[in-house]
Amino acid sequence: MSVRVRYAPSPTGHLHIGNARTALFNYLFAKKHGGTFIVRIEDTDTERNVESGEASQLKYLQWLGLDWDESVDQGGNYGPYRQLERLDIYQKYADLLLEKGLAYKCYCTTEELEQERKEMIDSGSDQWHYSRKCLHAPEQDKPYVLRFLVPDNKEYTFEDLVKGEVTFRSEDIGDWVMMKNNGIPTYNFACAVDDHLMEISHVLRGEDHITNTPKQMMVYDALGWKAPVFGHMTLIVNDENKKLSKRDFSIIQYIEQYQELGYLPDAMFNFISLLGWSPKSDEEILSPSQIEELFDETRLSKSPAKFDKDKLAFINNRYIKELDQEEMIELCMPHLIKEGIIEDHNNEWVESLVNVFQDRMSYGAQIVDLYDEFFEQEFVLDQEMKVFLDQEGVSNTLQTFRDLLLELEEFTAENIKPLIKETGKIAGSKGKMLFMPLRIATTASMHGPDLPQVLALLGKEAVIERLNKNL
Numbered sequence: 001m002s003v004r005v006r007y008a009p010s011p012t013g014h015l016h017i018g019n020a021r022t023a024l025f026n027y028l029f030a031k032k033h034g035g036t037f038i039v040r041i042e043d044t045d046t047e048r049n050v051e052s053g054e055a056s057q058l059k060y061l062q063w064l065g066l067d068w069d070e071s072v073d074q075g076g077n078y079g080p081y082r083q084l085e086r087l088d089i090y091q092k093y094a095d096l097l098l099e100k101g102l103a104y105k106c107y108c109t110t111e112e113l114e115q116e117r118k119e120m121i122d123s124g125s126d127q128w129h130y131s132r133k134c135l136h137a138p139e140q141d142k143p144y145v146l147r148f149l150v151p152d153n154k155e156y157t158f159e160d161l162v163k164g165e166v167t168f169r170s171e172d173i174g175d176w177v178m179m180k181n182n183g184i185p186t187y188n189f190a191c192a193v194d195d196h197l198m199e200i201s202h203v204l205r206g207e208d209h210i211t212n213t214p215k216q217m218m219v220y221d222a223l224g225w226k227a228p229v230f231g232h233m234t235l236i237v238n239d240e241n242k243k244l245s246k247r248d249f250s251i252i253q254y255i256e257q258y259q260e261l262g263y264l265p266d267a268m269f270n271f272i273s274l275l276g277w278s279p280k281s282d283e284e285i286l287s288p289s290q291i292e293e294l295f296d297e298t299r300l301s302k303s304p305a306k307f308d309k310d311k312l313a314f315i316n317n318r319y320i321k322e323l324d325q326e327e328m329i330e331l332c333m334p335h336l337i338k339e340g341i342i343e344d345h346n347n348e349w350v351e352s353l354v355n356v357f358q359d360r361m362s363y364g365a366q367i368v369d370l371y372d373e374f375f376e377q378e379f380v381l382d383q384e385m386k387v388f389l390d391q392e393g394v395s396n397t398l399q400t401f402r403d404l405l406l407e408l409e410e411f412t413a414e415n416i417k418p419l420i421k422e423t424g425k426i427a428g429s430k431g432k433m434l435f436m437p438l439r440i441a442t443t444a445s446m447h448g449p450d451l452p453q454v455l456a457l458l459g460k461e462a463v464i465e466r467l468n469k470n471l
């Protein structure tokens with residue numbers, strides 16, 4: 001059997017981190033088994049569709065590096081890949097089910113259904129199922145929906161790729177709407193028809209869809225089709241073990257936002273792949289091709305995947321550290337321009353800026369925060385620093401350094417570097433007694449990035465002023 005998997009977004013919004021994970025695991029599954037990865041647009045919920053939804057989904061899948069083999073853009077042998085372009089197909093199978101008596105027309109209005117639901121709940125029932133009032137209703141000249149006639153006393157059992165054996169009972173499922181009164185199918189019906197016709201071999205999706213699976217199995221049974229293998233991936237949860245909700249603003253949830261903030265696609269690929277999957281080794285930094293190589297669906301986790309923000313920052317930082325200077329500038333430039341930071345500075349200054357902060361960054365826009373922190377923080381020495389500067393010989397070192405810097409015409413890191421050594425020679429200080437006073441007196445800190453780079457960034461005037469102040 002050839003492996004064919006699909007990611008089936010509804011174009012109701014942008015690419016969410018949870019959907020990106022579904023797409024990624026499908027993509028990896030296809031790669032692992034030499035299969036085909038399909039993107040099918042499930043646009044039957046017309047009221048919730050947004051205009052740019054489809055384009056945005058595709059754009060950010062591509063940004064993550066998830067190329068597909070068949071979809072709305074380049075087609076394929078199983079199209080169309082947009083559900084609204086397949087309405088005649090669903091109609092054909094709906095008619096077939098109607099003919100076989102496995103579906104029926106329901107003329108109930110929303111108000112009638114609401115009344116029915118209320119009565120059932122009032123009578124103590126905890127679950128409402130449609131009463132089948134219309135099951136034998138005569139043909140009427142009124143709008144109707146098609147309901148699937150759920151078989152009585154039937155168990156639906158499947159071997160879930162992630163969860164193992166799962167069973168649902170038909171008593172727990174009411175006759176569900178498969179075609180709306182406008183001739184548009186509902187998700188469960190369209191999905192089952194398409195998965196069959198597109199010869200989908202494995203359906204990998206989020207756990208939130210597991211209760212849909214028995215409904216889809218009913219469609220396969222009713223039409224005499226073989227069901228695909230199902231796999232439901234565990235939920236993504238926040239720090240408090242709560243399901244990631246779109247209203248949880250403490251976690252950035254859309255891929256577009258990550259791109260805008262200057263996260264790197266390979267790092268995101270890496271991070272997302274670890275949301276509910278892990279390789280045999282403990283290694284966490286893995287390139288897309290390594291992950292493709294290592295991916296193994298039997299290692300998909302059964303317990304919820306924690307969205308660990310620290311891990312996200314750690315992974316992105318590791319990828320940023322690997323960038324060369326040009327890539328680093330490309331990453332930071334849009335943010336520097338947006339904040340009006342580069343206006344008064346030349347290329348060398350920008351190079352120093354990104355060099356100084358590269359190792360500390362986990363996303364591009366962070367350069368702005370680091371810049372603000374660096375230039376706008378108040379210059380205050382704590383007790384430890386003051387004690388350090390009070391030691392014998394320190395003022396001589398500072399003075400010597402200041403005098404050498406005063407002579408310097410081109411205030412670049414390259415030119416500043418030898419002057420530190422020179423200061424040591426002249427003032428007779430070395431090691432910690434040389435570097436530490438210079439760092440404290442110019443940056444009010446005992447640690448930090450490469451000092452000559454930092455000083456070049458601060459600029460001559462600020463550095464001399466700070467040295468004078470400390471003298």
Ligand code: GLU
Binds near residue numbers: 007008042204205209
């Ligand atoms: N359109 C559905 C969604 O976006 C797809 C679910 C499935 O993969 O079957 O959630």
